[in-house]
Amino acid sequence: MSKKTVALLFGGKSTEHEISVISARSIGRTIDREKYLIVPFYISRTGKWFSGNLAREILALDLSTLMRSTSRENAAALLDNMVLESGENPFDFNFSATGIDVAFVVLHGSYGEDGRVQGLLDTMGIPYTGCGVTASALAMDKALTKLCAADAGVATAPGITLSAKDYRIDPDKYEEKVARHIGFPIFVKPACLGSSVGISKVRHPGELRNALMLACGHDRKVLVEASVTGREIEVAVLGNEEPVASVPGEIQPGSDFYDFEDKYIHNSASTFIPARLPEALLEEVRKTAITVYKALGCSGMSRVDFFVNEETRSVVLNEINTIPGFTDISMYPKLFEASGIPFAELIDQLLQYALDKNGN
Numbered sequence: 001m002s003k004k005t006v007a008l009l010f011g012g013k014s015t016e017h018e019i020s021v022i023s024a025r026s027i028g029r030t031i032d033r034e035k036y037l038i039v040p041f042y043i044s045r046t047g048k049w050f051s052g053n054l055a056r057e058i059l060a061l062d063l064s065t066l067m068r069s070t071s072r073e074n075a076a077a078l079l080d081n082m083v084l085e086s087g088e089n090p091f092d093f094n095f096s097a098t099g100i101d102v103a104f105v106v107l108h109g110s111y112g113e114d115g116r117v118q119g120l121l122d123t124m125g126i127p128y129t130g131c132g133v134t135a136s137a138l139a140m141d142k143a144l145t146k147l148c149a150a151d152a153g154v155a156t157a158p159g160i161t162l163s164a165k166d167y168r169i170d171p172d173k174y175e176e177k178v179a180r181h182i183g184f185p186i187f188v189k190p191a192c193l194g195s196s197v198g199i200s201k202v203r204h205p206g207e208l209r210n211a212l213m214l215a216c217g218h219d220r221k222v223l224v225e226a227s228v229t230g231r232e233i234e235v236a237v238l239g240n241e242e243p244v245a246s247v248p249g250e251i252q253p254g255s256d257f258y259d260f261e262d263k264y265i266h267n268s269a270s271t272f273i274p275a276r277l278p279e280a281l282l283e284e285v286r287k288t289a290i291t292v293y294k295a296l297g298c299s300g301m302s303r304v305d306f307f308v309n310e311e312t313r314s315v316v317l318n319e320i321n322t323i324p325g326f327t328d329i330s331m332y333p334k335l336f337e338a339s340g341i342p343f344a345e346l347i348d349q350l351l352q353y354a355l356d357k358n359g360n
Contacts, residue, residue, distance in 0.1 A: 004102060005102075009105050011043040011045070013110065014193075015193060015218070020109075031348075049091035063078075095124050105129055105130055113322055115132075115137035131300055139302065156316060162222045185201060187225050187227060228307040230307035231275065232306075232307060233249070237301065243290055247286075249334065273334060288304075298320075303335075333346055
């Protein structure tokens with residue numbers, strides 16, 4: 001059997017650039033080389049594509065260790081300097097010349113997880129892992145995700161959506177609206193970012209303005225939600241028309257909530273797989289994850305996150321990630337590992353689902 005050539009797309013223009021590099025390295029080291037030939041495509045922070053030596057060198061970096069031992073800023077500077085010093089010409093988008101069979105998209109956040117690169121690949125006729133254009137765009141927008149979930153009968157946290165432009169024009173008006181309609185404590189988050197970038201927990205009115213300004217600096221739309229009491233539960237979902245859900249896992253944050261530093265720098269959160277919930281409630285969470293997945297029209301993969309209150313048996317959707325992390329500490333591969341699908345087999349299945357969507 002001839003090998004399939006896989007374009008591994010990583011990096012990108014989002015704030016999750018470094019995490020994408022780390023995820024791609026994990027995939028590149030684990031993929032079955034007897035079945036697949038990897039062609040790495042590194043996308044710089046400015047949006048230039050590279051598929052030569054620079055992409056291979058960046059893919060080989062242990063960026064995770066560098067971020068933990070020094071800083072994220074040093075990691076970002078290293079990547080930028082490598083692009084400047086390489087002297088390589090960017091990729092010319094002649095995919096047919098490279099013989100690509102399928103793309104493995106590992107672009108977290110904007111310009112990768114939001115449907116834009118999916119539309120590019122659709123136009124070029126290249127199959128790819130994960131969700132299509134519409135599901136990617138819907139899931140990337142937390143406010144639209146809530147609307148789709150609510151329509152499917154899934155509970156979401158009470159909240160309101162603000163325009164960053166409108167808020168800057170009249171901050172007092174919107175801060176009073178938040179206090180009147182939601183109360184405190186609340187979470188303020190950019191509507192269309194991942195990895196908990198730009199998210200703040202606000203306990204009292206005096207903290208609200210800084211939190212809103214931070215979120216507005218990251219996105220044109222901001223979501224303000226009531227704090228929900230419950231355990232943070234994550235479910236990995238895999239498949240196209242007949243998706244399957246993993247055993248649910250539980251995150252116990254090492255800080256006040258599961259933010260970027262907690263996830264990727266300090267690695268201080270505790271995880272429990274399976275989650276510490278009764279079996280009946282675990283099964284309800286799995287079923288609800290499938291409901292959300294289908295409601296948004298997802299395919300390939302997604303990780304669906306909930307707040308679950310054991311006492312009230314409430315299952316409240318937090319968010320859905322259509323390109324979840326694939327680092328050494330990421331929950332998506334760990335959840336399927338616990339469900340009987342090892343990392344290498346998971347990669348293989350994701351590529352097959354991508355090819356199946358295109359009839360290959």
